Amino acid sequence: MRSSTSLSALTLVAVLAGLTACSGGRSSAQDAADATPVRGGNLTFAISVDSGCIDPQQVGNNDALNIGRQLVDSLTVQDLDGRIQPWLAQSYQVSPDATTFTFHLRQGATFSDGSPVDAAAVKANLDGIVALGAKASLGSTYLQGYTGTQTPDAQTAVVTFSRPSAQFLQATSTMSLGLLSVPTTTADPATRCAGTSLVGSGPFVVGSYTKDDTTVLERRSGYDWAPTGAEHQGEAYLDSITYRVVPEASVRTGSLQSHQVDATTGIASQDLPQFDGNGFWTQRRANPGIPYNLFPNESRAPFDDVRVRQALSKAVDREQLASILNPGDQAVRSALSASTPDAADDSSVLARDLAGAERLLDEAGWTKGADGIREKAGRKLTFTVLFWQPTSAVLELLQQQVREAGFDLQLKQGTTADTTAQQNSGDYDVLFYNLTRSDPDVLRTIFSTDTRNVNQRPRGAVDDLLAEQSSTTDAAQRARLVGQASRSLVQDAHSIPLIELSTVIAASDDVHDLQFEGSSRLWFHDAWKQS
């Protein structure tokens, strides 16, 4: 029912979009230099999903993380170039082996219950996230190997790991490791989800939370510790932010168009042109991390043969995939999306090479049958991609592209439930997903044989590169290792990146300075609204 509903809704939207003639002309309200911020006002923001929880330490869903970001501050902040900058920690040191991280906290920051943001709070939070276990679905991953936090004085927190963890520094900039007041860290996880015991030090506090309906955040008075890189210091401009859950895509479009909401990230790509100019603006940023990827299962035929994997990767026309996704999106260039720190440019490896693909398949003994599909020893070159994400148009185009080389790519769109089940069983040909994370260590999380080993492959040289980058604190050295690892992953086609997921803000011209932060989630502290 779900899929038929949205399909017909799309048809209707397409018809109505045809009726709404929209004039061109790019509005410049967003970047007008003479615009002076105005205090006050309520900004209404449409989100598509309510996962039933607004605790940034527990949630993994982008909409929920967007809400959580406004409630908590972090030890550090990551700027849009990927650099880590001070926030609650004025300065920090990392031991050469990347096992000990020392944070020197700024003076004067408080949680909204009045308690200080001190070393004890840092310890309580990190210990609390470990205690939450898998419930802290992202944070617990970032803290793997955590051995504890020492608090030599109120402003100093020393975090130690049992093994090198270079990724931890970036992790301290995420809302998933954002700091909550000490009582919150041991409160019942359910009351934290519902917002009732959720106390952070951020520029906004929870006003109310109604599941499936609205979350209202109110300005925190006296807030004065915005991160490095913020447009202004002091309190947020907006009186409040109201997040409204609007599950139906066409209703989000119409609500923004008719000014019933001020902004959203959930506009379908075919509707975006309506909001370019015309009293609206849009802005996009690729989500850092692993782009949408095919992950071949190398424990069995046909993808245990590197030539078949390479041929599959070469058969993909990434320029064409990007062009149907969002106008203006770049073709994916490496195993990491371009907004990830240290992302390399492997576009030469990822360029389409149909002749090369055909040659590799010939060498591997796969010959074309009468129907254009290759065969070997009576077996067709057929494989199934199981997915739940709303990417079927991209995957259908992919299906046509790789068919030209003789691959029979079958698509099976399932629910989150049955897709997850099949993934967990290990019985699959090819997985398909993406992962947002603004640290290159995400490659190790997904590909290393010591961690997820998404390819089910035997240990290889790339595992050493992945391990080495995770223990290297020298920035240039680490970038070099990441580059080598990512090139090796795409060359051997363990990773077959397809498209980058972009987050697109669409907003009314009344909305100003609503920005992305380092993980392509939103930052409302500087946002203001023309009354």
Next chain:
Amino acid sequence: MRSGGGLAGYVARRLGQAVLVLWAAFTVTFVILYLLPSDPVSIMLAGGQGGEQSTADPAQVAALRAEYGLDDPLPVQYVHALWRTLHLDLGNSIQNGAPVTTLVGDAVPQTLALAASSFLLALVLGVGTALASTAVHRAWLRTLLQALPPLGVSLPTFWVGLLLVQVFSFRLPVFPALGNEGLASLVLPAVTLAVPVSASIAQVLARSLRTALAEPYVETARAKGASRARVHLRHALRNAAIPTLTLGGVVVGNLLAGAVVVETVFSRVGVGRLTVTAVNGQDIPLVQGLVLLAAAVFVAVNLVVDLLYPLLDPRLRVVGGAGASRRRTRSGAGRVLVGGAA
């Protein structure tokens, strides 16, 4: 049955049946949810619908599964769940840990307001259409009116909803498109939901009216000089109302199933939306709570319908109408239960 035990005995028997229905609904839901692939913890970690892949440590995931008792053998889990339910404890949602009773309790009033206003609207529209389509003489108008109910039944609810919201909210800013605030936000959802419900009322009532109008007693009444309107309203409508009343369960089913769609289109809080998220997230305690609620509503509605029969038709009081009417409603209730749980 015929000799009785009186009304009290009848109600007691019906309550016994109700308990049986609730237990069956509980058990069937439990079995179905456990036969489905995957587990709720994986879905929760994926961030629910539309989430990204989880990278959580498998050992921690296993610990979480154990915390929810999801690694116990199936019969043990069943007995635990049943025992808890018997103590009126419906457990906590797996997705966010909130008590199921709180989640359902928060959603019920919203859906009740939607369902009640839709029902009243549907009753007026449905009865009106049925009366008009049997009363008018002009052939073209009668054909038109008779075509309305089949049309109303076949229009997809989400399509009607999207159309109304486009016209009356996005183009003409008359009503809000979103939320549960006040009467204005109830208008479009209520109209949307009233369309299929009024159509099914009109369909059955019109057919019964036509049958009733052909009965000999109508001739008699006319011969006695009763006016057309009096015959139509006083005699025919009263008799035609009984088969329509049998629709009670079906109507409630339409309202609940329609609420799933309407609450999604209009971004409303309610039992329908809650059901969608619960089913998508395979949130077993929450789904079971919602199924029990739906079963209880159907049992109650059918009981009320059965008790109303003798009031409308004195003949049923003589022959022990309860038994007769229950046979009539059973098929309706069964169909509805499936619709509500889906």
